[in-house]
Amino acid sequence: MTALEEAVRAAFARGGALARADANHVERDVQLRMALGVAQAIDERSALVAEAGTGVGKTFAYLVPAMLSGARVLVSTATKSLQDQLFLRDLPRLREALKLPVSVALLKGRGSYLCLHRMNQARQAETLPDRWAARTLAKVEQWSHSTVTGDLAELVGLDERSSVIPLVTSSRENCLGSECPQFRQCHVVKARREAMLADLVVVNHHLFFADMALRDTGVAELLPSVDVALFDEAHQLTEAGVQFLGHTLGTSQVIDFARDMLGTGLQQARGLAPWQELAGTCDRTARDLRIAAAGSLRDLRGTIKLRWNERGSQADFADGLLAVATACDAAAVGLKVVVDMSPDFDKLAERATALATQARRFIEPAQDGNVRWIDVSPHQARLVESPLDIRDALREQMNGPPKAWVFTSATLGDDDKLSWFTESAGLTDARVLRLGSPFDYAQNARLYVPRGFPKPNEPSHAPSVALLAARCARALGGRTFVLTTTLRALQAIGEQLRAEFKGQGDAIQVLVQGQIPKRQLMQQFLAEPRSVLVGSQSFWEGIDVPGDALQCVLIDKLPFPPPNDPLVEARVKRLEGEGRNPFADYFVAEAAVSLKQGAGRLIRSETDRGLLVVCDPRMAGMNYGKRLREALPPMTLVANEAEALAWLTRLGAATLPF
Numbered sequence: 001m002t003a004l005e006e007a008v009r010a011a012f013a014r015g016g017a018l019a020r021a022d023a024n025h026v027e028r029d030v031q032l033r034m035a036l037g038v039a040q041a042i043d044e045r046s047a048l049v050a051e052a053g054t055g056v057g058k059t060f061a062y063l064v065p066a067m068l069s070g071a072r073v074l075v076s077t078a079t080k081s082l083q084d085q086l087f088l089r090d091l092p093r094l095r096e097a098l099k100l101p102v103s104v105a106l107l108k109g110r111g112s113y114l115c116l117h118r119m120n121q122a123r124q125a126e127t128l129p130d131r132w133a134a135r136t137l138a139k140v141e142q143w144s145h146s147t148v149t150g151d152l153a154e155l156v157g158l159d160e161r162s163s164v165i166p167l168v169t170s171s172r173e174n175c176l177g178s179e180c181p182q183f184r185q186c187h188v189v190k191a192r193r194e195a196m197l198a199d200l201v202v203v204n205h206h207l208f209f210a211d212m213a214l215r216d217t218g219v220a221e222l223l224p225s226v227d228v229a230l231f232d233e234a235h236q237l238t239e240a241g242v243q244f245l246g247h248t249l250g251t252s253q254v255i256d257f258a259r260d261m262l263g264t265g266l267q268q269a270r271g272l273a274p275w276q277e278l279a280g281t282c283d284r285t286a287r288d289l290r291i292a293a294a295g296s297l298r299d300l301r302g303t304i305k306l307r308w309n310e311r312g313s314q315a316d317f318a319d320g321l322l323a324v325a326t327a328c329d330a331a332a333v334g335l336k337v338v339v340d341m342s343p344d345f346d347k348l349a350e351r352a353t354a355l356a357t358q359a360r361r362f363i364e365p366a367q368d369g370n371v372r373w374i375d376v377s378p379h380q381a382r383l384v385e386s387p388l389d390i391r392d393a394l395r396e397q398m399n400g401p402p403k404a405w406v407f408t409s410a411t412l413g414d415d416d417k418l419s420w421f422t423e424s425a426g427l428t429d430a431r432v433l434r435l436g437s438p439f440d441y442a443q444n445a446r447l448y449v450p451r452g453f454p455k456p457n458e459p460s461h462a463p464s465v466a467l468l469a470a471r472c473a474r475a476l477g478g479r480t481f482v483l484t485t486t487l488r489a490l491q492a493i494g495e496q497l498r499a500e501f502k503g504q505g506d507a508i509q510v511l512v513q514g515q516i517p518k519r520q521l522m523q524q525f526l527a528e529p530r531s532v533l534v535g536s537q538s539f540w541e542g543i544d545v546p547g548d549a550l551q552c553v554l555i556d557k558l559p560f561p562p563p564n565d566p567l568v569e570a571r572v573k574r575l576e577g578e579g580r581n582p583f584a585d586y587f588v589a590e591a592a593v594s595l596k597q598g599a600g601r602l603i604r605s606e607t608d609r610g611l612l613v614v615c616d617p618r619m620a621g622m623n624y625g626k627r628l629r630e631a632l633p634p635m636t637l638v639a640n641e642a643e644a645l646a647w648l649t650r651l652g653a654a655t656l657p658f
Helices: 001-013 017-021 029-044 058-070 080-098 115-125 133-144 187-197 205-214 220-224 234-244 252-267 273-293 316-338 343-361 391-396 419-424 461-476 487-504 518-527 566-577 582-599 625-631 641-654
Strands: 047-052 075-076 104-106 200-204 228-231 245-249 306-308 370-376 381-385 404-409 430-436 445-448 480-485 507-514 530-533 554-555 610-614
Touching: 001 017, 001 058, 017 080, 017 245, 029 058, 029 404, 029 430, 047 058, 058 075, 058 080, 058 228, 058 404, 075 205, 080 104, 080 200, 104 187, 104 419, 104 554, 115 133, 115 252, 187 220, 187 461, 200 205, 228 430, 234 381, 234 404, 234 419, 245 252, 245 343, 252 273, 252 316, 252 343, 252 381, 273 316, 273 370, 273 381, 306 566, 316 343, 343 370, 370 566, 404 445, 445 641, 461 480, 461 487, 461 530, 461 610, 461 641, 487 507, 487 530, 507 518, 518 530, 554 582, 566 582, 582 625, 610 641
Parallel strands: 047 404, 047 430, 075 200, 075 228, 104 200, 228 404, 445 610, 480 530, 480 554, 507 530, 554 610
Antiparallel strands: 245 381, 306 370, 370 381
């Protein structure tokens, strides 16, 4: 046993450092096994893929050996909120418990930090996006005098969708770098400097891959200097990667550029170029391109992904791309006239040229091995060209100086090789560790799959899900999630539930994703137990509601990938070319992982109890249903709705206030 493995055993042991620091610390064999696996990877500078079920305690299992090793460590998580949890809660607790003088830094993307220069520009702007912007800008400015980090997450009540955020943050395109008059006070520069000096740095997957593509986030300088790279929530790694490893052009990028050019031109060089004409042409061509991309689509609520050949071959779409390129070229010419007046104009000219180049790139055919599509939403079109997975990009990084690579999540596949993850990430040679949850699912959780239920493609399916959810919520007294696979089902089920409860006089509130920000939605759900929350994709994971507040989760249908998604189609075509079965190797594997994520919302602690309902008869009747059931934690299967409601009634009675 190595010195690190001995130190890890001692830390987790009864009476060890963790137990002395926390009276509630529980020895878990699975947690120790994972921690020793991580220690071995660190000692050997090798790759480890570890699936750790709910309750294993994977965060401490990878952080303890990483901190005890004395190595320089990079930790990447899926979201900024998980970054904050690690940095603000988990790492300080462990540093205190282990008595280690480990310096820790948090590094986010530019868009998370206040840019003092752009805030000053926004204050002087003649127009703001909407009537709430002035009030929000004043709030940001007041906070700017007290913040040390400039991290906008500190600003309580700032909606992440606020129109002010792009005005007070920088991007790679508009950052002036060392030419900026506020460079010495720059929060981004300070965060990167602290990261370069720290023993352990916390980043996120988007930042990691954005740096691989753009070399602009600070990770490029950081990665070669670390000995250990840890990726938590690694099941999101591939999708995060494909967003950044190709090329994108968003119409909102062009509109933002036009707004910045107009504001800077009128402030610093009024009359020296036709700023309103140049900006107006860029803005108009961008909006025309979005209309050409949307085609006959009207009244969009969310984002729709279109195949490239659905729009890319049409003359008006190609003309729209050329018009954007021409408008940006004209803007670049105008900006170069005044480029010596201010570094702002130099950067704007670079942005104009880059946008024109990207627009022309999308007129030409895609690179071999890449896939193209268009994301169309109510306000923008986003053109994307992407690789099918991250295996080549990750392999390139792992071929560098030797270091330990650890990838972990609660869901990484449904076979012993964790093929769902290891294949797409190019990690088929890595050591694999599968650790089940220590929770007693058979005792505390029930699974109900209604056999006589309408099929998902039948019109009565969504109404039937809503009625079943209503019956479950009545039996339990609220405390229910309904997870949907589409936004259309989300709206239909939410409306039907409201109508059902109102018609029957039930005092149960229905909360539907999209009506208010996600954080407020969760606060309302926790504040009022007699609630049903209807959520789509963003509620399938990353939501932690331990205890009695959530005791029933309904999933509307099996979460197969949409077969007409361009990225899905390209992956299927590749599997067929390899002589494989796309349904078994891709569709069922994807559904198994998503199903595990959704089911994971139900049982979050040793004492939690609840019911999972999968409202899809295919899970009971089709031959692949057995594979999907086995992918779930070992819950006790109930035979019919009467048994399911009896279980909920029992749980509801146990949690009634005395």
